[in-house]
Amino acid sequence: MAQLDETHDRKRLSWVISANGHADFPIQNLPLGIFSPPGNSELRGGIAIGDMILDLTAAAEIECFKGEAREAAEAVSSGNLNDLFALGPAHRQALRKRVSELLDAKGRDAERISMISGRILHRAVNCTLHLPARIGDYTDFYAGIHHATNVGRIFRPDNPLLPNYRHIPIGYHGRSSSIVPSGTPVRRPAGQLKAPAAASPSFGLTQRLDYELELGIWIGQGNLIGKPIPISEADQHIAGFCLLNDWSARDIQSWEYQPVGPFLSKNFSTTISPWVITPEAVAPFRIAQYPRSEGEPRPLPYLWNDRDQREGALDLDLEVFLMTPGLREKRLSPQRVAIASTRHMYWTVAQLLAHHTSNGCNVRPGDLFGSGTISAPTASGFGSLIETTAGGGQPIRLESGEERRFLEDGDEVILRARTRTDKFVQIGFGDCYGKIRSGESIVFGA
Structure with missing residues (x-):
């Protein structure tokens, strides 16, 4: 470290x-x-x-x-x-x-x-x-256990957290070509949609567009193919951190993700903050990984390192703000809709990298990882709208009088991260933001 x-x-x-x-x-x-x-x-x-x-x-x-x-x-x-x-x-x-x-x-x-x-x-x-680097590969993990449980409860009410979650860092390979820097507009995507009662799918614009509050992880020195990175050395391969918004079309996702996971519901855009916060900058804000509860499985040896458990987690406050047409019209400030913390990551960054390369997969300088959505245990800290609104069934009410179940055209999502300690000077990541544009040209070819 x-x-x-x-x-x-x-x-x-x-x-x-x-x-x-x-x-x-x-x-x-x-x-x-x-x-x-x-x-x-x-x-x-x-x-x-x-x-x-x-x-x-x-x-x-x-x-x-x-x-x-x-x-x-x-x-x-x-x-x-x-x-x-x-x-x-x-x-x-x-x-x-x-x-x-x-x-x-x-x-x-x-x-x-x-x-x-x-x-x-x-x-x-x-x-x-x-963009800070040429991103060769992008992998999105699922390291926020509260998010995994909340979303799992929506999609699988009887079995919200699958049994492998506590044993293995879950992840999937995303699309690097559609990663964009903060401030780039996000066009509402189209895809196949199928309502539960519909006999067959249709093609159209997503009506359930969502954000995901994530930590981005930049890879520094890589490894040779066939040579895993041991967890004891993983921190030497991390070049820095950023904020990451993994925009998600939940209605497209619910139809396409079975059986191999998300595809078009995720790959249309991913927004990152443009500054790389180095491991040296966050050194004062390293903390112990949150201990697992009694009865939870201990990770396998290749995922366990005593030093990583003592100081491999980060103490960052993560916030989500929403700016809407109604808030702008009334000249109101962006409204905070969630505050979470990197303390709630179930796996450390070193565990993610050690697992990613454990089969001999090589990573390269400028590769990017997403932590997966980070949510707090309570509703005030949920890192996505699908959690905050209980799948769209409980809309949030804004100071402008507007309600939101999911994102609408003209909405802007702003992610922020800052340290919280009195012992050292506070640092931040800078804003990670994107504004939703209409996607009608996708459907109608305009």
Whole structure:
């Protein structure tokens, strides 16, 4: 696991004034991303600091880096983070330490760098953010036990949680081509639909469009095919984290998922937050994995590591906000409809990766995992509408007077994640959001 060092010092402030007290991107965070500067379509590597973006390529050009930190900065010159991910933890950590020094208000370079800040800093609001990496493969897991139980109760009232759930991390391979960065509109998908009483299916737009609150997990160094990653080494292969919304068409899903699982109900769009929150940034917020209850099975040896159980979980608050046409019309703020926590993941990130590669499957730098929907034990923390509304039978009422069973055109879903501790400076992930557009052109060919 990443160790605590001077980059986590809560007293460290930046000469970038907006970073001090910033809800997401103080100097203790320093997430990685890919952006285009104002008026320029070139893809460049950057680090978020307050309301600004540090241009790593520009900083390297004026010789801000040496050694492994320079190699790391140069690795993003290709316009993605894949090569940096492939270098592994040592280069990433060297880059973090050097950038923290450069941006430190009391650092030895503070005066020199701040005087030329116009060459290396851009206002984030004027930049375009892109996918951080070329995503070769995407796997979505099912690590939220409360979500699995709630949805299972809807689809299988007599058998909500299948017997394998507590023994094996459940997952399926998703579609990487339709993963999009935060802010990209989401078109309502079409597919085969079959009402319970209907004699045969029809084709049309989903009427039960839903969100899923998930943690995204970026893979760093990969493994050779046929060589599993042991759970004791799995953390060295994790490059960072993001938020992930696995948009889901529940009516399409209920018809197609038997017997091999979701397909068109999931692959039309997956939204991720654009900043990669590194393992070093979340090091202060590692906690013990929630212990299993008496009588629950202990994972098989390849999924068990004492250190991972002591410090392999994350303590992050996860929130879902909904902005609707009615809320906009009344000039109301987005309404929070759920708050959950990564504490409720039944499997650790290391267990997910160890299981994924246990049969010899190889993963590569820039591959992406989804944790699966994360829900709290109570209704105020359910990570999807199908749970919150009990399958659409109990609509939620918004401050605008509107009701929602599932998402409607014009609705915008916003996911947020922040740490919660008084011992260290709070960091966040930045928003992960998408707005629903009509999908009529899919059906009518417009």
